Amino acid sequence: MPEGDVLRRTADRLDLALTGQVVVRCDLRWPTAATVDLVGTSVLGTRSYGKHLLTRFDDGRTLHTHLRMDGYWRVHPTGSPQAAARSPQVRAVLATERWTAVGHHLGMLDVVRTRDEHTVIGHLGPDLLGETVDADEALRRWAARGSTPVAEVLLDQQVVAGIGTIFAAESLFAERIWPWAAADSVPDPSRLLAVARRQLQQSVTSGRPPGRVHGRLRQPCVRCGTPIAVGQARTPPMERPIFFCPHCQQPAAA
Incomplete structure (x- = not known):
């Protein structure tokens, strides 16, 4: 299972590609989030917490994902063959005009209000890669x-x-x-x-x-x-x- 270092590098890649950009495509292939539409929102940023990822949007929502054993995110130029994300292993697609982030084999996916992030990570201990650790x-x-x-x-x-x-x-x-x-x-x-x-x-x-x-x-x-x-x-x-x-x-x- 990917550990905190991999999650931090993943968050940094998503942050670099998406932050400050408007979402032009949103495809969440997850039963509890399949009808969620984030198109038109702007990405505020992505951060990791332990083995979890939190991608925040300017409408007050957060996309929470966990890689489990086999999951990973990749970033491709929007319009490229890889950005089409046709693989059955794809669980999430977030695209801006320039970049498309594709989540493969994700083990967990939720969309929650940003103020309610504690409902998905509140049980965790301090993040060892946090700026400060309690x-x-x-x-x-x-x-x-x-x-x-x-x-x-x-x-x-x-x-x-x-x-x-x-x-x-x-x-x-x-x-x-x-x-x-x-x-x-x-x-x-x-x-x-x-x-x-x-x-x-x-x-x-x-x-x-x-x-x-x-x-x-x-x-x-x-x-x-x-x-x-x-x-x-x-x-x-x-x-x-x-x-x-x-x-x-x-x-x-x-």
Whole structure:
């Protein structure tokens, strides 16, 4: 599933193409929004919040989308073959005179009043890629998870929003924390969250996650040379792979 860095880059692309422009075509191929017409409105901007996208219009409405596992947005010149958006995988089309944004395989789509955005993202924890992060709120939500394995707490969007399997693994590796340690045993959760935030920010800029542990099964650890292993966070059907170094990230001694 795309993580917060991908959503931020997607929001930036949509923002660059659409903001300040009048919508000349709107096609929302979603049962609850199929009759919504945004033609004639001007786009105020798009921002990401965790793994969610919010595109706001000057009539007081917001298009909320979530990519889930396979979704993505692409921007094409209006009038080009790609902008025709004839694929059955297309779920949303927003066009201006110059650019057409096409949402493929979207996993969630709502149109809400901008003042009601809380109804679709209000359950989420602080966005780690926000201009500011409410650290006290994040730590309060962390503490409420008690002895839940730390990898699962990092993946919980109701604790902090934006971390997925990549940045859960990479931040834990950076801090040498065993992924299944109890969250309430982590000496400094604020430090771990700050590491994850910094990694996400760097990936937004570079387009590349750290790549030190995630996806490197059986390859040598970049620190100690031990073959990288993979375990499971959460239970089916919500299980997620977590890569780790068995030597650098050993369980704490009992």
